[in-house]
Amino acid sequence: MNNLHNQALIQFRTEIRQFYIVCILNLIFAALAMGFGISFMISAILGLTAPPRPGMLIGAIATVCFGLGLSWLLSTARIFKGIKVINHQLDAEGTSITDDRITCLIVRMLTHYRDNRKTIGKMIRGCTFGGICFFSLGIGTSLEAISILSDGITFTLNNLLVIPAMLLTLGIAVVSLLSSYYFSKFVKIWDRRLLEIDESECALKKNLGLGEQ
Secondary structure, eight states, X not given: OHHHHHHHHHHHHHHHHHHXXXXXXXXXXXXXXXXXXXXXXXXXHHTOSOTTXXXXXHHHHHHXXXXXXXXXXXXXXXXXXXXXXXXXXXXXXGXXXXXHHHHHHHHHHHHHHHHTHHHXXXXXXXXXXXXXXXXXXXHHHHGGGOEEETTEEEOOHHHHTTHHHHHHHHHHHHHHHHHHHHHHHHHHHHHHHHXXXXXXXXXXXXXXXXXXX
């Protein structure tokens, strides 16, 4: 029984902590996404973009990225609030936590997941689309570091200054796509658990004669 208790605790704690960390990363990069979206929109409007980069196209992509970043931030904050409480309770009780408390927290997580399943589904789609948009924005930004002349391709100091922005933009894209992958994995696990609970409830109702007459 002790081994089963430890295995259940380790598995549940690992899942919650991983989800907790992914949510924190999403909050950080969602804020960065909004900031980058605003900066690129301003650059496009003021005509500060370099000739190789189509300002109107980048401006449109930046606007979409800002909207995705705002939606990303609000959705993640809603999910993070419940995960934070459960994670802190796990840390507070440590290894002395009882089976009843583990069960209680698992039920709380199931309830939190069931209430926010549609939101997490939107986050998966949003992260995927956002990753594609920010990847496109990063590629567009990288074109500023290249000057194509008649005698070849050159790099200038001013153009090279956009490289940090390009790397951060691509970093946001990577985090978005990885978040989409992890959230999808999380959904599969907890959907299966909800299905098992629903099947158990149906079996119990059938045994008690509470099913449809």
